[in-house]
Amino acid sequence: MDANIDSHLIDDKPHDECGVVGVFKKESKAAQIAAFALYALQHRGQESAGIASSDGESLYIQTGMGLVSNVFTPESLSGLLGEMAVGHTRYSTTGSSRLINAQPFWVTGANGDLALAHNGNLINAVELRDNLENNWDTSFSSSTDSEVLAYTLANAPGKNWEERMSHCMRNLKGAFSVVVQTKDALLAFKDPLGIRPLCLGKLDEGWMVASESAAIDLVGGEFIRELKAGETVIIDDHGVHSFIWPGRDDREALCVFELIYFSRPDSILAGSRIYLQRRSMGARLAREYPVEADLVIGIPDSATAAAMGYSEESGIPYSDGLIRNRYVGRTFIEPDQKTREADVKIKFNTLPEMIKGKRLVVVDDSIVRATTTPLVIDMLRRAGAKEIHMRVCAPPIRWPCHFGVDMATRKELVAANHSEESICELIGADSLGYLSIKGLLEVNADKGEGFCHACFSGDYPIPIQLELDKMTLEDRKPRGGHF
Numbered sequence: 001m002d003a004n005i006d007s008h009l010i011d012d013k014p015h016d017e018c019g020v021v022g023v024f025k026k027e028s029k030a031a032q033i034a035a036f037a038l039y040a041l042q043h044r045g046q047e048s049a050g051i052a053s054s055d056g057e058s059l060y061i062q063t064g065m066g067l068v069s070n071v072f073t074p075e076s077l078s079g080l081l082g083e084m085a086v087g088h089t090r091y092s093t094t095g096s097s098r099l100i101n102a103q104p105f106w107v108t109g110a111n112g113d114l115a116l117a118h119n120g121n122l123i124n125a126v127e128l129r130d131n132l133e134n135n136w137d138t139s140f141s142s143s144t145d146s147e148v149l150a151y152t153l154a155n156a157p158g159k160n161w162e163e164r165m166s167h168c169m170r171n172l173k174g175a176f177s178v179v180v181q182t183k184d185a186l187l188a189f190k191d192p193l194g195i196r197p198l199c200l201g202k203l204d205e206g207w208m209v210a211s212e213s214a215a216i217d218l219v220g221g222e223f224i225r226e227l228k229a230g231e232t233v234i235i236d237d238h239g240v241h242s243f244i245w246p247g248r249d250d251r252e253a254l255c256v257f258e259l260i261y262f263s264r265p266d267s268i269l270a271g272s273r274i275y276l277q278r279r280s281m282g283a284r285l286a287r288e289y290p291v292e293a294d295l296v297i298g299i300p301d302s303a304t305a306a307a308m309g310y311s312e313e314s315g316i317p318y319s320d321g322l323i324r325n326r327y328v329g330r331t332f333i334e335p336d337q338k339t340r341e342a343d344v345k346i347k348f349n350t351l352p353e354m355i356k357g358k359r360l361v362v363v364d365d366s367i368v369r370a371t372t373t374p375l376v377i378d379m380l381r382r383a384g385a386k387e388i389h390m391r392v393c394a395p396p397i398r399w400p401c402h403f404g405v406d407m408a409t410r411k412e413l414v415a416a417n418h419s420e421e422s423i424c425e426l427i428g429a430d431s432l433g434y435l436s437i438k439g440l441l442e443v444n445a446d447k448g449e450g451f452c453h454a455c456f457s458g459d460y461p462i463p464i465q466l467e468l469d470k471m472t473l474e475d476r477k478p479r480g481g482h483f
C-alpha cells in the first residue's frame with residue numbers, strides 16, 4: 001500500500017518532508033545519539049529511517065522502512081561504529097516509499113565516500129541527473145532527488161569544501177537542508193534561501209546539527225543557533241567552522257508552514273519558541289475574525305496553541321472538546337476497507353459534557369482538501385454543539401508546494417477552487433475565518449526572517465518552470481543501476 005494515499009485520507013494535512021540529524025562527539029557511540037535524536041523528529045517522516053556512521057576508517061549504514069523504533073534495535077545500533085553519525089526520517093516528497101529510497105545515501109565520487117541526509121526538494125533534479133549520467137557516468141540506485149544531490153556533492157569540483165559548496169549552491173535549485181558525513185568530517189548546509197530549518201547544538205565533547213532544536217534537547221545538548229541561509233557548517237577534529245556562500249542575495253524564504261504546523265511547538269525557529277508564535281497567530285486570528293461564542297476548542301494537537309491564543313485574546317473560555325487518539329497507525333488499514341468517517345472516528349472523539357448546547361469557536365491549523373473538516377464538524381454537532389464557527393490559523397492554501405511539502409495538486413486544493421463562502425457551506429460551519437497573509441507575516445515580522453508563503457500567495461521565491469512531480473524520477477529508466 002502506498003502510505004501517502006493512506007495518510008492523505010486519514011488527516012487531510014500537508015505532509016512534511018523529512019528530519020535530519022548529524023552528531024560528532026568524542027568517545028561516543030554517535031549512532032546511538034543520532035537514533036535518540038531521530039525520535040524527536042519522527043513527526044517529520046514516518047515512512048523510513050536510517051543512520052550512517054563513521055569511525056574515521058570506514059562508513060557504516062543501516063536503513064529500514066517504518067518508524068525509528070521499528071528500524072533500530074540495540075543490536076543493530078551496535079554495528080554502527082564511530083564518533084560521527086548522520087540520521088534521517090523520511091516522508092517521500094520525491095520518489096516512492098520504498099527501501100531503496102530510504103536515507104542516508106552512501107555514494108562514492110571524486111571527493112571520496114560520503115553519506116548524506118536531505119530535507120527539502122530540488123526543482124532541477126532531472127537536469128542535474130542527466131548531467132551526472134551523461135558526464136560522470138553515474139549510476140543511480142534510487143528515484144530520489146536526494147541521491148542526485150549526494151552525487152552532485154561527491155563530484156563537485158574544488159580544492160576544498162568551500163569551493164565544492166560554491167559549486168553546489170550555484171547549481172542546486174530548490175530547498176535543501178542537508179547533513180553529510182565524510183570519513184573525517186560532518187558537514188551541514190542550508191540552501192541560499194534557507195527554506196527548510198536546520199540548527200546547531202553543543203554536546204559535551206562534541207556538536208550536533210538537527211532539523212529542529214527539540215532533537216538537541218532530547219539528547220541533553222545545548223541549542224546554539226539556527227543555520228543561516230546559504231551557510232555551511234563543518235565539524236571535524238579542529239572544531240566547528242562555517243562560511244556563507246558569497247553568491248547568495250539578501251533574500252530569505254524560510255517556510256512559514258514550519259511555524260504554522262510542521263515543526264514541533266517546543267522547537268525554536270525564526271528566533272523564538274514555536275508554541276508562543278502559534279499563540280500569537282491565534283490571537284491575531286481572534287482580532288481578524290471575532291465572533292460571539294461560549295467556548296474555544298482546538299483540533300488537537302497541532303491547533304491547540306493557536307486555540308489558546310484565540311481564547312486569551314477574545315476572552316472566550318478555552319476547553320478541550322475533542323480528544324485525539326495518539327496511537328493511530330498509518331498503514332494498518334487498507335484504503336479500500338475504510339471510509340473517511342471511520343478514519344475520523346479512529347482519530348478523534350468528542351467530550352459532549354464540554355460542548356453540548358455551546359456556541360463553539362473551533363480552531364484548526366490549516367485546511368487542504370476539506371475532506372475531514374466536515375466530518376469533524378458533524379461529529380461536534382452530534383455531540384450537541386449549538387453553533388460552530390471555524391477559524392483557521394493559516395491563510396487559504398491555493399498553490400502547491402515545490403519545496404519539500406506534499407500538499408496536493410491545485411485541482412485538489414479546496415481554496416484554489418472555491419470561495420470562502422462556499423467552503424463554509426461545504427464544511428457545514430456557521431461561519432469561517434482564515435488568518436490573512438498580512439496577519440501571518442505581521443505576527444512574525446519581528447523575527448528578522450523572510451518567509452516563503454507561496455502556497456498561500458502563489459509568490460514562489462524561485463521561479464517554478466518545472467512542475468516536478470513526486471514520481472518524476474521514478475519513471476526514469478535505470479542506466480547501469482537499478483530502481
Ligand code: SF4
Nearest residue numbers: 255256401452454455
Ligand atoms: S510553498 Fe508553503 S509549504 Fe512550501 S515552502 Fe513555501 S510556505 Fe512552505
